[in-house]
Amino acid sequence: MHQSVRAALLALAVTLLALHPALAQDKAPPAPPQAASAPAAARDADKAAAKKIPVSVEHDDTDPLGARLAYRLKELLGRSSLMQPTNKDEKKLVVVVKTKEEFPGRPGLSSIYSVSWLFSSREGALRYFLASEAGIVDSTGIDQAAETILGRTDKLAGTYGYLF
Template sequence: MKKSLGFILVLICILSLGSFAAAEETKAVPNVKAKPTPAEKVEQADDKSGVPVIVVHSGDDVLGGTLALKLKENFRKSVLFNLAGNNSKAVRVRIESRSEFKDRPEIGSVYSVVWTFAESEDVVPFYLKQELGISTSRSVETDASGLMNETDKIASEYKYLFE
């Protein structure tokens, strides 16, 4: 019995030493002196196809600025639109906003949105549509969504301008 127990212990030791030696052989040591090869630069092609849009805001009120930022954020997330640069053919959404009440600017903002189309920043834009509205802190999200929906309607109506 002692011989078989001893034999089993020796067999276990030999097997564990063999697996330890195999693990040491497969472990690769990096060459510290060799310079790493730079990763290939992958150019990010703008695969996002959609209506190119530029949002421009002017005004000094917080809610109007928030409305413009929410609208840009919605355009950026959407697959229907693509935020474009100033020198590209795009629908331009110009938002002009002011505080509804000068003494209490947190109550609301009055805004005017004008949609135009231009080949670039240097070209006189074509007037497409305009809209007036009042935005409050509670309605900024829905107002931005409504303006985005209106932009989609306008873009589909004037899609021949992009051809």
């Protein structure tokens, strides 16, 4: 008879725990905080990596200041936490930089540049025009011009992020 009372009490306890989840949570031992945060941190890192917009910079002109501008733009892009440089055949923003010396008789003084932002879904497919701008840069303004171009790229990535 003692075993039947024990079995009945056990069945009652299981029924109560099933009907009241709050009681079950109070009795469960707490999970270690590091064990719970480690998978969450891994998921957050994966989400951050997935949110980075792939960006390709194209420049094929030969003037020295234009080449420095394109190089600085690629360098800043590599350090960006919002965008990632890529040359893969994938959906990406393409930043096309065209440069010419402002005064051919005085090389290295300043360059005229034009930047066009395009969306490319894959290699060989038609690219879609998003925006453009033009400017003049000298050797002292290369960093500022590259940061301005990268800022505009980030803004366009936010505007057209649904394409990715």
